Amino acid sequence: MLEDYKDSDAIVLGIPAGGVPVASIIAEKLNLTLDVLVVSKVTLPWNREAGYGAVAFDGTIKLNQELIDSLGLTGEEIEEGVRETLQKVKRRVRIFRGDKPPLELRNRTIIVVDDGLASGYTMLTALDALRRAGAAKIIVAVPTANLDAIKRIEDRADFVYSPNIRQAYPYAVADAYKNWSDVSEEEVRRILQGS
Numbered sequence: 343m344l345e346d347y348k349d350s351d352a353i354v355l356g357i358p359a360g361g362v363p364v365a366s367i368i369a370e371k372l373n374l375t376l377d378v379l380v381v382s383k384v385t386l387p388w389n390r391e392a393g394y395g396a397v398a399f400d401g402t403i404k405l406n407q408e409l410i411d412s413l414g415l416t417g418e419e420i421e422e423g424v425r426e427t428l429q430k431v432k433r434r435v436r437i438f439r440g441d442k443p444p445l446e447l448r449n450r451t452i453i454v455v456d457d458g459l460a461s462g463y464t465m466l467t468a469l470d471a472l473r474r475a476g477a478a479k480i481i482v483a484v485p486t487a488n489l490d491a492i493k494r495i496e497d498r499a500d501f502v503y504s505p506n507i508r509q510a511y512p513y514a515v516a517d518a519y520k521n522w523s524d525v526s527e528e529e530v531r532r533i534l535q536g537s
Contacts, residue, residue, distance in 0.1 A: 343503055344453065344483060348372045352451040352481075355379035357468060358434060359525035360457030360515075361484075366533045368455055368483060377445060378438045378534055379454055381468045382431050384423045386413070394420075396464040397427040398471035399435055404463055437527055438534055448476035455483045457525075458515030459504070462491030469498040486518035 353375045356365025362378060369376035383393030384405070394415065395405035403424060410420065452472055459465055465482060472480050482499045486506040491513075496502055506518055516522040 344368065344372060344481070347374065347451065347453065347481070350374070350451065352453055353377060353445075353447075354453045354455060355445075357381050357454065357456040357464060358438060358530045359527060361455045362530045362533050363525060364457055364483075364485060365453075365455035368453065372453075374453070376534070378530070379468055379472075380431050380434045380438060381464050381471070382427050382434065383464050384420075384427045386415075387419055387423065393461065393463065395424075396467035397424060397431050398467045399431060400471045400474060401428070402467055402471040402474065404467040404470065406461060406463055409461075434527070438530060445475075447472060449478045451479040451481070452477045453481045453483055457486075458484050458518060459487035459491035459495070460513050460515050462488070462494035465491070465495050466498060469495060473498070486515060488513035 349372070354365050354369040354372070355377055356362035357379050366376055380399040381396055384395040384397060386392045386394060394409045394413070395403065397403050405420070454465070454468055454472065456465060469480060469482070479500045482495065482502045484504045486508065487504040489507055489509040492502060492504065492507060508518065
């Protein structure tokens with residue numbers, strides 16, 4: 343599995359916030375470089391925990407049109423949600439990457455990590471952004487995932503590793519954890535500075 347990449351030139355990218363602590367452990371165990379891949383979900387106006395799409399560091403946007411239609415979101419609500427999320431992504435890039443030069447992803451093997459997959463749209467957006475950046479091989483590593491999310495992303499990744507796959511709707515990543523707490527931006531910064 344992931345041990346095949348130990349001491350290689352692969353890079354481990356954590357999706358903030360929750361994916362960075364998980365990515366940190368993987369990078370340490372495999373003796374690989376750790377960095378951050380800023381992607382953020384576009385949240386519902388009335389529920390900041392639930393999303394209907396995501397925006398990546400490079401401006402890649404993926405929206406769940408089926409969910410948008412079923413919820414009756416207006417074009418104005420969608421535009422506002424995407425605009426707010428793009429601002430959040432830009433802010434997080436500044437916070438987490440600072441003055442570092444942009445990541446060189448072309449022809450690299452990338453292990454992209456999150457704390458789990460609920461709908462899969464955040465990871466789908468990340469994968470499309472990585473492909474656009476020229477990544478040679480993309481491995482997804484998540485501790486837990488909804489089966490539908492795995493199906494949504496599997497054709498975009500070279501490999502998907504998830505030891506705990508569940509089939510439930512609605513699915514919350516936090517439900518798969520014994521001890522769950524939200525990860526702060528400050529904690530993400532500390533982890534990245536220590537890598």
